[in-house]
Amino acid sequence: TQLLEQSPQFLSIQEGENLTVYCNSSSVFSSLQWYRQEPGEGPVLLVTVVTGGEVKKLKRLTFQFGDARKDSSLHITAAQPGDTGLYLCAVPLNNNDMRFGAGTRLTVKP
């Protein structure tokens, strides 16, 4: 089993709809990062959350770190075609390692 479980694996919605994707684990983390990856490109960092219960907003994207620091969610309001991509969560571990989830592949149709 993977350290980070992301759901859903695939999501296809119409422009203007709202959506939430999840990153869950049974482990506790000191911080968690969200990346977006577009086709043919490398991942790009969107946000880092550090404190349990923390909420960060980036324009129409809202990121929340769970109170117990085991999970996180990403909510997109009024999705646009430009939001299309693979959303990855990742955690830095003590042994110089970064672990990634498998990602949620989002398609926003015009």
Added chain:
Amino acid sequence: NAGVTQTPKFQVLKTGQSMTLQCAQDMNHEYMSWYRQDPGMGLRLIHYSVGAGITDQGEVPNGYNVSRSTTEDFPLRLLSAAPSQTSVYFCASSYEIPLAGGTDTQYFGPGTRLTVL
């Protein structure tokens, strides 16, 4: 700044061939790493380096070698390619070493898509 650059962008190999994937960064980052990305499995760490002359294994190191002779370059060598190494390979760099609780940004290259026949 060019950021993190990778060459080649695409490569096809036959089983048993060897090759080197190139990675360079111009941000003076100490930490560099190689990942492979396979469908349904996310990115998995192959090898990493915390500075020139220092390398270590990640989660999936078998079949790969690395070296770090300069701060800027971190090549990944496939010694004898196998079909199981068909994947997309990403190089990344960051100013700080990833640590639990860390918030530093990792910058990724555009990737090399490798197919082994």
